[in-house]
Amino acid sequence: MNTTLQPAQTLIDAESAWSQVMARDPQATIFYAVLTTGVFCRPACTSRRPLRENVRFFISPSDAQAAGFRPCLRCKPQAARSNALERVRKHLEANLDRRVPLDELGRIAGTSPFTVQRMFKQAMGASPSQYQRALRAGSLRSELKSGASVTDAIYNAGFNSSSRAYEADPLGMTPAKFAAGGRGEHIGYATAASPFGWMIVGATDRGLCWLALAESEAAAEQTLRDEFPAAEVHPDASLVEMVGAALDSVREGRDLSQTLTSKGALDLRGTVFQLRVWQALRDIPRGQTRSYSQLAADLGDANATRAVARACATNRVAILVPCHRVVGASGSLTGYRWGVERKRQLLDSERG
Template identity: 65%
Template sequence: MGRLRDDEIAMMKRTNPPIDSEIAWKQVAARDGSARFFYGVTTTGVFCRPSCASRRPLRANVRFFATVDEAKAAGFRPCLRCRPIASSSPLKLVREHIERNYERAIPLAELGRIAGLSPFTVQRLFKQTMGASPLEYQRSLRAGALRASLKRKVSVTDAFYEAGFGSSSRGYDGAALGMTPARFAQGGKGERIFFWAAASPFGWVIVGATERGLCWLALGGTKAEAEASLREEFPAAELKRDPGLAGWIEAAVEAVQKGTSHNQDQDGTKFLDLRGTVFQLRVWQALRQIPRGETRTYSELAREMGEPKATRAVARACAMNRVSVLVPCHRVVGKDGSLTGYRWGVERKRRLLEAEKAASSY
């Protein structure tokens, strides 16, 4: 069950039409209480609901936003008078209700009662804020993309980001819900993955590659441990030893020790077969942009991605990284500079960072 059909994906792409600024400006001028967008005033750095009682700004200083998140991402802070942020709470109730009851049919009228709004308004507000209608959201829960995350007890906001939604990822709506066809499905079922393991100064390194590129690079204390990690990740894939991959291991080790830079080539992703949700891919790409010898905190990385509220989702995407070293999740550290966790051991993380620092100081 559960795959989105093409027409459903097309429907998702049509969410959130751009705001017509002509009409929006008239609604602001009229303090229209039914208008469901926000406007920011560039001269004050504050954003408001159209109904705000504050003095009308000059048209030239106004920017419109469909959601609170967008306004905040653009650097505006909420007005203390009209409290644009408080307006999202009925939606939160609706969202949580859907999450609790996703397995049965939920009439819009029921959601309306919960929010204290008309069914039509709930539908419109939900779609505006979430980028998906209540039904689409429910369908994604049923399809499992979000549910898997929820099962791991992460917050819904994180799960939502992980599933490919996100305030500033409008352009990616079609790929929302983690339904990208490129995703590794069911433990790599139907995939043929070639692999090789070799010892290195950082412990045993194992690489795995599909025909499209490198899909796995892990570190282990022993050869058996390294190989077990691959089987765990891709239990359903056909795995074949391939000594021809030894060169990848050398290249990865060299990249760390000598600062050779194919990792940061513009085309660097071409030799990698990275698969994940749109959000995960964005995080992994952001990791690759951290210069060697430097580190970032999760919140810094989230900010650099333009997703300042997604810190925990960013951390989770880092933890899901399958190609360590080359997608340098080891360059992310705790707020106080502590090494925090690392899928392949904190001690290895320390050694990788030390080696990179030494290499980049030449």
């Protein structure tokens, strides 16, 4: 196992943490691991106290597991963290009409504001404030698509004023324009031939909203028009750099997000669950794959395999959110929004 001091461990006061272990403090938020057993526990664990020199401290269960330790079967440290996360999540969902401060979430989780922020983002793939924004955005999309007026949709989604909804910019365009299929929105795009077919990127003045693959240039352009049928779309030569960056990310492993976000905001529009899936996809190392069931388990819900598959199928930004890295349980490539053969080519290129 890896016993090298991890960066997160430097944030822990070792003497204070050891005192919590000795006192079996039930309010302690750190975790300790024992080198001689390879197990990590909560400080309140009733197991025999280890020798101090054999103990290492961690902020989260995932940090301890990354260092090679396994969870204690007696105190179940992962379950303790899951319960705290569930309390925080429910509180955020019950208070969508206001910003919930971190110190309030810390009291609910029984931990510090810093720890609850880090714990939540690690598990959910988004900070508490981002999670709330995503919830409101998802509700706003549903309201608008169901035919509600813009004003009713904004308030029903949890925004306490129309100005807050427009400032939050949860759709990548104004609510009224989203409801009208992008009517009045100007979307620039660029296309280019690639080894994986024709690639297209689309962006508003707020940021990237589309990255797709198709058989021909005309088909690539049509994908954008189908997504935003009422928008005004037009070629934009300045976006060609994005196409090149997307190709480089596959061929050479360059960080595409750095190039894209330097041109404007990245707009990953989806439900909270979709955002979590898309974040998990971005965490899969280049050239590797995960099954839909593995991804569901990683997200804490082994029964969500179909929901994970749907989130992959609705991904709007190919390559940047690498849904091509998800395969069937048998290792088969299964479906891919832009074609199974293209999926094979992308994986072969990453592995090559």
